[in-house]
Amino acid sequence: MTGGPNQNGDTPSPAADVDLDSQGAALGLVVDGSLSQGVEVRLDPSASVEDVKVGAFVTIRGDNNNFFGVVTDVSLGTTDPRLKHTPPQVDNPFIAQVMSGTVAYGTISVLPNLIMPAVMGDSHEGPSAAKTIPPHFSRAYVASQRDVEAVFGQEDQGHFWIGSPLDMEHKLCVDLDEMVKRSIGVFGKSGTGKTFLTRLLLVGILQQGQASSLIFDMHSEYGWGAADPENHRFAKGLKQLFPARVSTFTLDDDSSRRRGSSTDEVVRIGYGEIEPEDVEMLRETLNLSEVAASAAFNLQQKFGQREWMSKFLALEGRDSVFEMANEIQVQPNALGSLYNRLSRLKRFDFLVESTRQDAANRVVEHLDRGQHVVLEFGKYGRDLTAYMLVSNLLTRRIHNQYVDRKEEAEGGQGREPRPLVIVIEEAHKFLSQSVASHTIFGTIARELRKYNVTLMVIDQRPSGIDSEVMSQVGTRLTCLLDNERDIEAVLEGTPGSRQLRTVLARLEPKQQALIFGHALPMPVVIHTREYGSTDSYEQLSRSAAGWTAPALGETIETHEERLDREISELFPEDG
Amino acid sequence: MTLDGSPPRRVGEVVEANSASFTAQCYTLYDAPPLGCIVSAGSPEIYGVVCRVATEPLDSSRPVLARGETAETEEEVFRDNPQLTRLLTSRFEALIAGHREGDADRHYLPSLPPPVHSFVYTCSPQEVARFTSRLDLLRLLLNSGPPMADEVLGACLRGAAVAHDDSEAFLLRAGKALAAELAGDLPRLNSILKKVSP
Known part of the structure; x- marks a missing residue:
C-alpha cells in the first residue's frame, strides 16, 4: 500500500501523498463495530493473523478523521459455519490459497481511542479522545512510528521514556507533569517487574525536577540498590545513580552499613x-x-x-x-x-523514649532542598507493623506540614511547598476498605493534589485497596495479574475495561506492563525500558543532565574567577 | 476459441435464441466447440459459454437405430451407411454471458438475443483474455440453472486460463471471486475448486 495510488485509482493529492509515505502496512477493512465495543477489522488476505498482536497500535483512515487505536482481540472468522465440520482440502495448495482470506479469514478488534490531529506535527492540536468510530470499509493500517510519536510525545524534560510499544522500536514516553499531579499505582503479582518499573518512574520524577519523592523502601531496593537474581547482577538504586540528589535515611544502620549503603541520616522515633x-x-x-x-x-x-x-x-x-x-x-x-x-x-530499636531530632522535620528539610528521600527499613522491612507504623507516622506529620505551608502560601505568607510523591509498598494494608477512611494515606489519595502531596502505591493485591481510593489513582501501571478480582480492581472505572482485560491477562510475566490513565492519552502495553545494565545507567544519568540546580557543596566558578585562572595558566611567570 | 489456442473460426449458425441462451447448429457433424468454450454470435458480438453439446437426428421423428452389429470398426459403420452423416447433426447451446457495446465489454445480458442464422465463431485467445479480465460471468454461470452448471463453469475457467499470460494467477483470482460468490456454500465451492485446480 505504501506510496501507491489510493483505492479509487485516482492520482493522490500532494497532501495525501505525504500521509501515505508515513503509513504502516495495510491490515484490512472496518466491517463492523460500535463505540463501546470497538470496531472489527477484517484482515486482508495478505495480512496474516499471526502478525497482528493484541496491544499493537493501529491507525484507521476514516472519511474525515484518522483514528488511532489498539488491537484488543484477534479472531478467526468464516463465511460458512460448515467449514469447521468439513474443512476444505487444504492439502491442495490452490484450494488453501483460495480459501484463506475469502471463506476463512482473520479479524481483529480495534478499540479506536483517539482521533489524530488533521495536521501532524502541529503542537497546538494534539490527539483528542474518539467520540465516534470510523465508517464501514475504512482502511486500517499498522501504526507508523510517526503516528506513535504524535500520540505519545517525544522524550524531553516533561516526557520520560519508559519503554517501547510491543514490537516497535519507538520510545514511548509518559507525561510526567500529568503523572505526578495525581496518585500513581504500580500493580502486578510478585516477580513481574514492579520494582524495576517503579525505579524507572522514580528516575523520571527525579529527572523532571518538578517534584520530590519520599520512598518508604520496605526491602531496601530503591536507595542503594539490590541484587537482581534473575540477571545475576546488582541493580543500582537511586543513590548510586544520582548521589547528589538523593538522601538516604535508614531505620537500621547496621543493615545499611553491611550492604555498603551510604546513608545520610539514621531515623529515631520517640514514643x-x-x-x-x-x-x-x-x-x-x-x-x-x-x-x-x-x-x-x-x-x-x-x-x-x-x-x-x-x-x-x-x-x-x-x-x-x-x-x-x-x-x-x-x-x-x-x-x-x-x-x-x-x-x-x-x-523496635528505632523507637526510643525521646529523641532530639524530629525525623519528619529532617525529611522535610531534605525535600525542601529538592532532594529525594529514600527511607530504608533494613531488617524492619520484614515486619509489616514497623513498616506501617513508621510510614504512617512520618507521612501524617509531613502531610500536616504541607497542609500548613500550602495554606500559608495561599494566604500570601510563604512559598508553596515543593510537590511530593510518597511511595508506599504493600499498599492494600494502608488503603484497605476498613482503614482507608481514617488513615493519612486514604486522605492523601482522596484529596488529590490539593496540598501538593500525591501517592505512588505499589501493590500485588490491588483488589484489597478501597475502591474509592482506587478511583483516585490517576495513572495505573500494571504488570501481569492473574487473579480475576485483582484485574477487575485495577481496570475498574476505565473506559474499555472489557477489552483491556484480555490485554492484561496476556502480558508476558517479565518486562511488560499495561499503562493507562492521566499520563498517557490512551492505554498502552509497553516493553519496559532496560534497567540494570551499564548502558542503561549511562542513558538514565545522561538524560538527567538537563537538570540545572547545582548539587550541595558544589562550587561554581564565576566569570572573573575563570578569567583569572586562565590568565595565570597562560602566563605563569607574570602571576 | 479452442483449448489448444487455435485461431477463431466459424463453427455454426444460431438456430434458436432466447434472452438467456442460444442454440447453434454446427456445419460439420461432431465439430461443436468444447464445453465451457467462449463463443460469439451476431454483430456487435454477443458472448456465450457453451453449456451443452448434442448430436442428434435431424428429424426428431426418426430415431437413430444401431447399425454396426456386423461391422468390425466404427469407421466401417459410416462407410457402409454414407447417408448417416446427412441424417445426424451436432448442435450446441451457449449461455449468454455478455456482449460488446462500442469499445467495451458488457458483462450482463444484451437487450436482445442474437438473431437466428447469426454466424457463431470461437474467440481468439486475446478476446477470451479480454472478456474474462472481469469475472462477472461467474455469477451468471452459477445461477444459470442447468444441472451441470458447475461443470460448465469449471470447463470455462480451465479454458480461459490458457488464454491468460499468467494462468495460475488468473485461476487464483477466479477462485477468490468464486469463494466470494459461494461464501455460504462451502461444499459446492470446494467441488468447483477441485475441478479447476491447476
Missing part, C-alpha cells in the same frame, strides 16, 4: 510521636479489637500526646493495667490486650 491514629491503623496487623484500639484515644486524653505511650508502657503488671482501665473507663480486657500488643513495639 511521643506515636498517635492513637497510628494504633488504629495497625489494628489488623496487631490483631486488636476496635474497642482496644480506641482505648488509645482515652489514654491520650489522660496523659497527653507526648506522654501517653511511654507512661502506658511503663505500667507494670496486670493489676496496674486494670486499674488504669477503671480510671479511664475502658474495658479492662481490651486495655490489657492493647498493652500486650503495644509492648511488642518495644523490640
Whole structure:
C-alpha cells in the first residue's frame, strides 16, 4: 500500500501523498463495530493473523478523521459455519490459497481511542479522545512510528521514556507533569517487574525536577540498590545513580552499613510521636479489637500526646493495667490486650523514649532542598507493623506540614511547598476498605493534589485497596495479574475495561506492563525500558543532565574567577 | 476459441435464441466447440459459454437405430451407411454471458438475443483474455440453472486460463471471486475448486 495510488485509482493529492509515505502496512477493512465495543477489522488476505498482536497500535483512515487505536482481540472468522465440520482440502495448495482470506479469514478488534490531529506535527492540536468510530470499509493500517510519536510525545524534560510499544522500536514516553499531579499505582503479582518499573518512574520524577519523592523502601531496593537474581547482577538504586540528589535515611544502620549503603541520616522515633491514629491503623496487623484500639484515644486524653505511650508502657503488671482501665473507663480486657500488643513495639530499636531530632522535620528539610528521600527499613522491612507504623507516622506529620505551608502560601505568607510523591509498598494494608477512611494515606489519595502531596502505591493485591481510593489513582501501571478480582480492581472505572482485560491477562510475566490513565492519552502495553545494565545507567544519568540546580557543596566558578585562572595558566611567570 | 489456442473460426449458425441462451447448429457433424468454450454470435458480438453439446437426428421423428452389429470398426459403420452423416447433426447451446457495446465489454445480458442464422465463431485467445479480465460471468454461470452448471463453469475457467499470460494467477483470482460468490456454500465451492485446480 505504501506510496501507491489510493483505492479509487485516482492520482493522490500532494497532501495525501505525504500521509501515505508515513503509513504502516495495510491490515484490512472496518466491517463492523460500535463505540463501546470497538470496531472489527477484517484482515486482508495478505495480512496474516499471526502478525497482528493484541496491544499493537493501529491507525484507521476514516472519511474525515484518522483514528488511532489498539488491537484488543484477534479472531478467526468464516463465511460458512460448515467449514469447521468439513474443512476444505487444504492439502491442495490452490484450494488453501483460495480459501484463506475469502471463506476463512482473520479479524481483529480495534478499540479506536483517539482521533489524530488533521495536521501532524502541529503542537497546538494534539490527539483528542474518539467520540465516534470510523465508517464501514475504512482502511486500517499498522501504526507508523510517526503516528506513535504524535500520540505519545517525544522524550524531553516533561516526557520520560519508559519503554517501547510491543514490537516497535519507538520510545514511548509518559507525561510526567500529568503523572505526578495525581496518585500513581504500580500493580502486578510478585516477580513481574514492579520494582524495576517503579525505579524507572522514580528516575523520571527525579529527572523532571518538578517534584520530590519520599520512598518508604520496605526491602531496601530503591536507595542503594539490590541484587537482581534473575540477571545475576546488582541493580543500582537511586543513590548510586544520582548521589547528589538523593538522601538516604535508614531505620537500621547496621543493615545499611553491611550492604555498603551510604546513608545520610539514621531515623529515631520517640514514643511521643506515636498517635492513637497510628494504633488504629495497625489494628489488623496487631490483631486488636476496635474497642482496644480506641482505648488509645482515652489514654491520650489522660496523659497527653507526648506522654501517653511511654507512661502506658511503663505500667507494670496486670493489676496496674486494670486499674488504669477503671480510671479511664475502658474495658479492662481490651486495655490489657492493647498493652500486650503495644509492648511488642518495644523490640523496635528505632523507637526510643525521646529523641532530639524530629525525623519528619529532617525529611522535610531534605525535600525542601529538592532532594529525594529514600527511607530504608533494613531488617524492619520484614515486619509489616514497623513498616506501617513508621510510614504512617512520618507521612501524617509531613502531610500536616504541607497542609500548613500550602495554606500559608495561599494566604500570601510563604512559598508553596515543593510537590511530593510518597511511595508506599504493600499498599492494600494502608488503603484497605476498613482503614482507608481514617488513615493519612486514604486522605492523601482522596484529596488529590490539593496540598501538593500525591501517592505512588505499589501493590500485588490491588483488589484489597478501597475502591474509592482506587478511583483516585490517576495513572495505573500494571504488570501481569492473574487473579480475576485483582484485574477487575485495577481496570475498574476505565473506559474499555472489557477489552483491556484480555490485554492484561496476556502480558508476558517479565518486562511488560499495561499503562493507562492521566499520563498517557490512551492505554498502552509497553516493553519496559532496560534497567540494570551499564548502558542503561549511562542513558538514565545522561538524560538527567538537563537538570540545572547545582548539587550541595558544589562550587561554581564565576566569570572573573575563570578569567583569572586562565590568565595565570597562560602566563605563569607574570602571576 | 479452442483449448489448444487455435485461431477463431466459424463453427455454426444460431438456430434458436432466447434472452438467456442460444442454440447453434454446427456445419460439420461432431465439430461443436468444447464445453465451457467462449463463443460469439451476431454483430456487435454477443458472448456465450457453451453449456451443452448434442448430436442428434435431424428429424426428431426418426430415431437413430444401431447399425454396426456386423461391422468390425466404427469407421466401417459410416462407410457402409454414407447417408448417416446427412441424417445426424451436432448442435450446441451457449449461455449468454455478455456482449460488446462500442469499445467495451458488457458483462450482463444484451437487450436482445442474437438473431437466428447469426454466424457463431470461437474467440481468439486475446478476446477470451479480454472478456474474462472481469469475472462477472461467474455469477451468471452459477445461477444459470442447468444441472451441470458447475461443470460448465469449471470447463470455462480451465479454458480461459490458457488464454491468460499468467494462468495460475488468473485461476487464483477466479477462485477468490468464486469463494466470494459461494461464501455460504462451502461444499459446492470446494467441488468447483477441485475441478479447476491447476
